Amino acid sequence: MGYASNVRFAVAATLSETKYLSRFGGPVKQNALYAQSGGVTAVINASACGVIETSRKHKNKIGKVFAGRNGIIGVLTENIIDTSRESIRDIASLRYTPGGAFGSARHKLKGLDESRAEYERLIEVFKAHNIGYFFYNGGGDSMDTAHKVSLLGRSLDFPITCIGIPKTVDNDLPVTDNCPGFGSVAKYIAISTQEAALDVASMAKTSTKVFILEVMGRHAGWIAASAGLAGGKHDAPHIILFPEIAFNERAFLARVQTCVKRYEYCVIVVSEGVRHTNGRFLAETNTLDAFGHAQLGGVAPALANLVRKGLGYKYHYAIADYLQRSARHIASKVDVDQAYAVGKAAVE
Amino acid sequence: MGYASNVRFAVAATLSETKYLSRFGGPVKQNALYAQSGGVTAVINASACGVIETSRKHKNKIGKVFAGRNGIIGVLTENIIDTSRESIRDIASLRYTPGGAFGSARHKLKGLDESRAEYERLIEVFKAHNIGYFFYNGGGDSMDTAHKVSLLGRSLDFPITCIGIPKTVDNDLPVTDNCPGFGSVAKYIAISTQEAALDVASMAKTSTKVFILEVMGRHAGWIAASAGLAGGKHDAPHIILFPEIAFNERAFLARVQTCVKRYEYCVIVVSEGVRHTNGRFLAETNTLDAFGHAQLGGVAPALANLVRKGLGYKYHYAIADYLQRSARHIASKVDVDQAYAVGKAAVE
Known part of the structure; x- marks a missing residue:
């Protein structure tokens, strides 16, 4: 950097x-x-x-x-x-x-x-x-x-x-090419993704096949992108979803299926700000609470629902939230x- | 240990x-x-x-x-x-x-x-x-x-x-008083809780007042308990919810309010397996997806909903999931x- x-x-x-x-x-x-x-x-x-x-x-x-x-x-x-x-x-x-x-x-x-x-x-x-x-x-x-x-x-x-x-x-300040604060989040997300991926890979034969990690960056995909820094060409994460790119459900599910067939598992990193082509946040669309209110936050469970309904794979998801930006231990x-x-x- | x-x-x-x-x-x-x-x-x-x-x-x-x-x-x-x-x-x-x-x-x-x-x-x-x-x-x-x-x-x-x-x-093996695997999760959760708490404390004046961290341990509260290891007497976490103790909504909300009044913020660590007195998981009760299915997983968002409806505080939550048990970097x-x-x- x-x-x-x-x-x-x-x-x-x-x-x-x-x-x-x-x-x-x-x-x-x-x-x-x-x-x-x-x-x-x-x-x-x-x-x-x-x-x-x-x-x-x-x-x-x-x-x-x-x-x-x-x-x-x-x-x-x-x-x-x-x-x-x-x-x-x-x-x-x-x-x-x-x-x-x-x-x-x-x-x-x-x-x-x-x-x-x-x-x-x-x-x-x-x-x-x-x-x-x-x-x-x-x-x-x-x-x-x-x-x-x-x-x-x-x-x-x-x-x-x-x-x-x-x-x-978020690393989205004008004029700067990178910004203090981002490097530590990037390191945290890159390492955590690899660690969780090794966990999922160990268990994929009989248990969880899909793991979803939700990260910060409502308008900028830098943090999500950092998940890809630690792995090799075929390593996890297999899918990164950016707020800058409109979500395509069909393409997403097809890609998840391909990964599970090829690698036995699929690790997905998703930015909290991912949206549908109509501009609505993914997290707003599918999940309602018992009173019918849109559940705030949580694009990871929304994706997990899609995987469950569309493909039926066993999944787990983590929401890093403040853990990622406060993680001084791995700065x-x-x-x-x-x-x-x-x-x-x-x-x- | x-x-x-x-x-x-x-x-x-x-x-x-x-x-x-x-x-x-x-x-x-x-x-x-x-x-x-x-x-x-x-x-x-x-x-x-x-x-x-x-x-x-x-x-x-x-x-x-x-x-x-x-x-x-x-x-x-x-x-x-x-x-x-x-x-x-x-x-x-x-x-x-x-x-x-x-x-x-x-x-x-x-x-x-x-x-x-x-x-x-x-x-x-x-x-x-x-x-x-x-x-x-x-x-x-x-x-x-x-x-x-x-x-x-x-x-x-x-x-x-x-x-x-x-x-x-989970540290729940008979005969052992502690068990390999638990110590590293305990360290991860204790440190992450303190880090996130410092983050929340910094912002509490104008922003997030309640932070909820969901941890593993469906039947045993050892991991949740470990969140309390790093802090001092009045430090976060202010509330730990165990699977072994039936959830009392009224007492919970009263305690959150007391903490916010006393410390300006409240950090809660909750075990995924927390249940109501009738034995149902908290995560099953309040959240339905758009198709009316009970949303699986996510006791943290369920608690966050209670805080929002009962007290109106701004909240954040994290779900550590596999990150906690795979975190070799802080073993x-x-x-x-x-x-x-x-x-x-x-x-x-």
């Missing part, structure tokens, strides 16, 4: 490099604010570690590093954490900690006109804590928010250096290093 | 130690047959490795080690693998390979009278390949089968040393060593 491109992205994302000058014309030492945004990854804390450790090495320019508690919500409510109170050891351990250490949030700031009050509140809090640098660690929306904060700061005569630090498990070293590097580069 | 007990079990399982004597009264070097049975574990191949490596050290007593292809099915169909053709290196690598290397089977031999023809067929194949030692690597049923083969062999004047090698992920070292040791002890 391209390592350097993300580092460039972090640097390129320096949306406003205007320095905040004191009345006397010299640069003033200002504080920094770091916030995590959106769904977390196995390595987002490594980026936090990169920001804080690197900032501590530039004490001539950066004062304290604050962190928003629960992301941007913490900034809006002035609930921020002073990371300078944390020991060197605790900050270093962030590199190896899953989850989002300071809390994250799904809170999308809209356009400057629509959400002007919120943007002004951010600037107000920045002013109150002498924040000159805003590091926002998230996906596409967060990059956009950082840009808008920068624009508003300038217009309010409080120029602030806003830097987006990329993060996503990719490249991914961890990359996540740290984008945090470091953002400061530098 | 008690290490020694399993070793004793393997030795104690030597159901017939009668030696097969040659016409001239001296012991004859005989071959061994090894077969895997039932659902595989992350470490069952380590037991195979223990059997084969140890047999190779006793060449004065044990000739070749054959392995049944697809377990007992391979013996019945005389489809057996001569492991003496495999290199030292390939046999050693079994210790680290997930799945069941020789194939396993779900094929239960019934009582001696009911399945007499099959037992006689086994003895016939044993005779044809000069098998004096039968190592059967499985759960309770396999131990029973080994015992019956031993009895029949004696009655047919073909005494055979039958040794059961214990294996199960417990104690478990691997134990699995090897029961194979070794079985031979010695």
